[in-house]
Amino acid sequence: MTTVSQVMQSVQGWEKYQLICAARPFSLTVALMSCLQGIMLGWAQSAQPLLLGLLILAGGILLQFGVNLIxxxxxxxxxxxxxxxxxxxQKYWxxxxxxxNYRLGLVCFAIAGLIGLWLIQLRGxxxxALCITGLAGAYYYTQEPINYKCRGLGVPLVFLLMGVMMIGxxxxxxxxxxxxxxxxxSLPLSLLTALLLLSNELRDxxxxxxxxxxxxTVRIGYDFACKLYKGMVYLSFILxxxxxxxxxxxxxxxxxxxLPALRQPFTLLKQPAEQRQALTPLTGRFHTLFGALLLLASFEIL
Incomplete structure (x- = not known):
C-alpha cells in the first residue's frame, strides 16, 4: 500500500505541513514566556495563584497552537x-x-475561548474585550479579509498582541x-516575541x-530587515x-x-536562503533564554 510519504517524497519542503512541523513547537516559548511573566507580575496579589496561573498557561499555549496550525x-x-x-x-495530500491543520487550529481556539469565558466571569x-481582541488578532494573522501578515503588520501586531497584551x-x-x-x-520580552516572527520572515x-x-521583510528588503533584527535585540537590552x-x-x-545565544543567529543572517533554516528555532532559543533570565532578574527567584 502506498503511503503519504511515498507519494510526497519527491516534493521538497512538504514536511512543513505535517502536524508536528505545522504546530511549530519551538514557537510555544512565545506564549509560555509571555504568560509566565504576566503570572509572576500578578502572583503576589492573587487569591488563587496556582489555579489561575495554570489556566492562563493552558489558554495561552492553546492560542499559540491555534495560530501556528492555521x-x-x-x-x-x-x-x-x-x-x-x-x-x-501530491496536491491532494x-x-x-x-x-x-486548519481545523485543529480552530479547535484550539475554541478551547482557549472556553478558558477565557471562565476567567471573564472572574474579572469582567x-x-x-481583551480576549476578543486576542482571538481576532490570532485568527486574522494569516486569514482573509485582513491577513495582516501580508500587509506588513505582522511584526508590530505580534509585539502588541502576543507580547504587551498577553503579558498584561x-x-x-x-x-x-x-x-x-x-x-x-513587558516591553523587552515583547520586542523579542516580535523578533521571533521577524526571524521567520527573514528565513522565508x-x-x-x-x-x-x-x-x-519583503516590503522593506532583506538587508534592512537584518538591521531591524539586530536593532530589536539591542533595544531589548537597552530597555x-x-x-x-x-x-x-x-x-x-x-x-x-x-548573549552567547546570539552568535549563531547573527551569523545565519549573512547566509544564503538554503542555510538559514535554523534561524527561527535559534531565535526561539534566545527568546526562551532571555525570558527565563528576565524572570530571574526581575523577581530574584534565586
Missing part, C-alpha cells in the same frame, strides 16, 4: 507556485494536510488590576517574495538597562548569560 491555510492558493510540477495525488468586561492580560487575571509598571516591564524571504506574500535605572529590574546581570 498559519499555512493561505498556502492553499499558492501550492502550484510553491511546489512546481505537483501531481494530482498537501491540501488535506493544510485543511486538517475588560477581560472580555495574564497579570490582570492574576491580580484584578493593571498599571503602567506592568506595561514597562525568498519564498515569500516568489509567491507575492508581502510581509514586512532592561532603563528598567534597572528605574529600580524595576533588581538583578539585570542575569541577562548577560543570554
Amino acid at each position: 498559519n499555512d491555510h493561505s498556502d492553499l492558493k499558492t501550492l502550484d507556485q510553491r511546489f512546481a510540477g505537483l501531481t494530482a495525488a 498537501l491540501q488535506q494536510a493544510i485543511i486538517r 468586561l475588560p477581560l472580555l 492580560g495574564a497579570s490582570y487575571v492574576m491580580s484584578g488590576s493593571y498599571d503602567w509598571t506592568v506595561f514597562y516591564l 524571504y525568498e519564498a515569500d517574495q516568489q509567491v507575492g506574500q508581502t510581509t514586512l 532592561v538597562a532603563l528598567l534597572t535605572w528605574q529600580g524595576l529590574v533588581p538583578s539585570p546581570w542575569w541577562l548577560l548569560l543570554s
Whole structure:
C-alpha cells in the first residue's frame, strides 16, 4: 500500500505541513514566556495563584497552537507556485494536510475561548474585550479579509498582541488590576516575541517574495530587515538597562548569560536562503533564554 510519504517524497519542503512541523513547537516559548511573566507580575496579589496561573498557561499555549496550525491555510492558493510540477495525488495530500491543520487550529481556539469565558466571569468586561481582541488578532494573522501578515503588520501586531497584551492580560487575571509598571516591564520580552516572527520572515524571504506574500521583510528588503533584527535585540537590552535605572529590574546581570545565544543567529543572517533554516528555532532559543533570565532578574527567584 502506498503511503503519504511515498507519494510526497519527491516534493521538497512538504514536511512543513505535517502536524508536528505545522504546530511549530519551538514557537510555544512565545506564549509560555509571555504568560509566565504576566503570572509572576500578578502572583503576589492573587487569591488563587496556582489555579489561575495554570489556566492562563493552558489558554495561552492553546492560542499559540491555534495560530501556528492555521498559519499555512493561505498556502492553499499558492501550492502550484510553491511546489512546481505537483501531481494530482501530491496536491491532494498537501491540501488535506493544510485543511486538517486548519481545523485543529480552530479547535484550539475554541478551547482557549472556553478558558477565557471562565476567567471573564472572574474579572469582567475588560477581560472580555481583551480576549476578543486576542482571538481576532490570532485568527486574522494569516486569514482573509485582513491577513495582516501580508500587509506588513505582522511584526508590530505580534509585539502588541502576543507580547504587551498577553503579558498584561495574564497579570490582570492574576491580580484584578493593571498599571503602567506592568506595561514597562513587558516591553523587552515583547520586542523579542516580535523578533521571533521577524526571524521567520527573514528565513522565508525568498519564498515569500516568489509567491507575492508581502510581509514586512519583503516590503522593506532583506538587508534592512537584518538591521531591524539586530536593532530589536539591542533595544531589548537597552530597555532592561532603563528598567534597572528605574529600580524595576533588581538583578539585570542575569541577562548577560543570554548573549552567547546570539552568535549563531547573527551569523545565519549573512547566509544564503538554503542555510538559514535554523534561524527561527535559534531565535526561539534566545527568546526562551532571555525570558527565563528576565524572570530571574526581575523577581530574584534565586
